Amino acid sequence: MASSLQDRISESTRMAVRSRERKQLAVLRLINAEIKQAQIASTDELTDSDVLAVLNRMIKQRKSSAEQYEQANRNDLAQQEEYEIEVIETFTPQQLDDAEIREQIDKACGELGASDMKQMGQIMRKLTETLAGRADMSRVSALVREKLTG
DSSP, X not given: OOOHHHHHHXXXXXXXXXXXXXXXXXXXXXXXXXXXXXXXXXXXXXXXXXXXXXXXXXXXXXXXXXXXXXXXXXXXXXXXXXXXXXXXXXXXXXXXXXXXXHHHHHHHHHHHTOOSGGGHHHHHHHHHHHHTTTSOHHHHHHHHHXXXXX
């Protein structure tokens, strides 16, 4: 049984085929290929969180590529990467802003009684459970560091 997120992606692919959206269809086929690779690598059926991890990895890769293309003055390729990010993000939950992330950090620190850098690992484990897919974990890590050192 495919995850509901996989079903949404498959349905979007079918709609893109019907409406002849070639550019969008190309991105959706890339998404499906990445999901298939993850499924082959995994012994179990992929869950929504597994698919979300694949999508987040794809977004991260494309952001990196877009930056490199912009530095090389290849704006055409950077725009393509940005377009792919937009299409992929339609299947991910709304990302939290810094204020909402800080609120979650404060909540986690309160629950764990954490106040120094020695407890950062515990805080990050807790936040990874609650924020997975909803926030860039490198940004979360930076905000946790800022709170614990500041």
